[in-house]
Amino acid sequence: MPGPGPRRILAGGAAGLVVWGVAALLSPEDGPGRHLAAAVLCALGAVAVAHLRPPPEHPAPAADARAVPPDPGRRGRTGGEAAGAEAAEGTGPPVEGPPLLREFARLETERVARQVAELASPAVECPGENHDWLLSLTRAAEQSVRATSTSVDLGFWNSEPAGRYLDAQHEAITDRGVPVRRLFLVERAAQLDDALLRLCEEQELLRIDVRVVVLPELPPHLVRGTTCDGVVFDEEVSYETVRDLREVNARTRIDARPDHVRSRTRRFEELWEAGMGLRELEGRVDDEEGGTWMTG
Numbered sequence: 124m125p126g127p128g129p130r131r132i133l134a135g136g137a138a139g140l141v142v143w144g145v146a147a148l149l150s151p152e153d154g155p156g157r158h159l160a161a162a163v164l165c166a167l168g169a170v171a172v173a174h175l176r177p178p179p180e181h182p183a184p185a186a187d188a189r190a191v192p193p194d195p196g197r198r199g200r201t202g203g204e205a206a207g208a209e210a211a212e213g214t215g216p217p218v219e220g221p222p223l224l225r226e227f228a229r230l231e232t233e234r235v236a237r238q239v240a241e242l243a244s245p246a247v248e249c250p251g252e253n254h255d256w257l258l259s260l261t262r263a264a265e266q267s268v269r270a271t272s273t274s275v276d277l278g279f280w281n282s283e284p285a286g287r288y289l290d291a292q293h294e295a296i297t298d299r300g301v302p303v304r305r306l307f308l309v310e311r312a313a314q315l316d317d318a319l320l321r322l323c324e325e326q327e328l329l330r331i332d333v334r335v336v337v338l339p340e341l342p343p344h345l346v347r348g349t350t351c352d353g354v355v356f357d358e359e360v361s362y363e364t365v366r367d368l369r370e371v372n373a374r375t376r377i378d379a380r381p382d383h384v385r386s387r388t389r390r391f392e393e394l395w396e397a398g399m400g401l402r403e404l405e406g407r408v409d410d411e412e413g414g415t416w417m418t419g
Contacts, residue, residue, distance in 0.1 A: 245379045252364055253375040254284040257354070260377075261291040266357040268295065268303040269391045273352050277307075280322055293329045304332045306394055308350055312337050315407045323401055334398030345393055353387065361387045 220228075241247045249256075261268065272279075279285050295301040305326060309315065315337070323333045338346070352372075353363035361384050365374040378384065399407065 242377075246376065246383075248365075248374050248376045250374060252372040254288070256375060256377060257284075257288060257362060258291050260354070260356050260360060260362055261288065261295060264295055264301050264356045265299060266301065267355075268292065268301060269355040269388065269395075270303070270305045271308065271350065271353055271391060271394070272305060273308045273310075273350065277319070277322070289326070289329055289331075292331060296330045302332070303330075304334075304395065306391065306398055307333070307335045308394070309335065309337055311339060312407070315404065317408060320404060320408050323404060327401055334395060334400055335404050336394050336398045341394075341397055345397055349390070350394070355384060355387050355391060358388050359384060363387075 238249075292303045296303055307319065307323070309319070315335070319335065323335065326333050338350070351363055351365075353361060355361050359379060361376075361378045363376045363378065364372040365376060366372055
């Protein structure tokens with residue numbers, strides 16, 4: 124297969140410049156080296172995608188061109204969709220793969236382009252629970268990770284994404300020296316059971332510092348604050364899940380507004396100071412199972 128042509132290289136360069144600009148806007152403290160690396164990776168990816176497509180076919184004579192029917196795949200597209208499709212299709216149809224795979228690649232290209240543009244804003248949301256954002260932020264963290272998990276979220280830890288998430292946190296601790304703390308919030312003392320204790324012990328083995336808070340036992344000045352599942356990374360970005368009335372994680376938000384992040388960080392520290400460590404949790408679980416603790 125021949126190498127990428129000038130048009131493809133120019134398209135990749137343009138994509139790289141866009142990413143460089145967005146990276147410089149969102150994280151100027153990272154320095155030009157990291158911005159350049161992100162831009163180069165994006166440019167290479169754009170060139171690689173374009174390289175899977177052949178050069179455009181030679182145009183037919185004018186008389187024949189008038190007889191060629193329009194591409195049905197472009198019917199019904201809005202102006203923005205058509206522009207995005209043409210940007211993704213710039214060098215012609217793909218060489219390999221069935222039509223469904225080609226359409227999938229086009230849609231993914233447009234989705235990623237939209238997401239990069241949206242991340243230029245200090246706050247962005249997406250439907251559902253976005254585990255990819257959670258993993259990427261964990262891998263990017265360099266200073267601290269403060270994670271809050273409510274009792275509604277305890278089932279998450281038996282899932283496959285949870286394994287990758289814990290691996291990423293362990294790597295942050297061992298490879299980059301990033302301290303990771305997790306605060307479990309439970310709604311009543313009866314939830315202090317062996318399952319929660321085993322979960323905390325597992326995370327302690329990964330060098331994650333864990334504490335547990337029983338919400339009804341908090342002093343009044345702490346009860347009045349808000350609580351939600353989420354993670355504050357490097358005191359710069361807050362990752363949060365938003366639930367619907369069925370207690371299902373309906374949306375994921377990334378918020379980098381300084382005031383909001385400071386509020387989330389302060390709330391975490393207040394609850395952390397009120398939480399119990401693993402040794403105290405062991406005693407409470409024994410008391411609950413023995414029926415000697417009456418709170419909650």
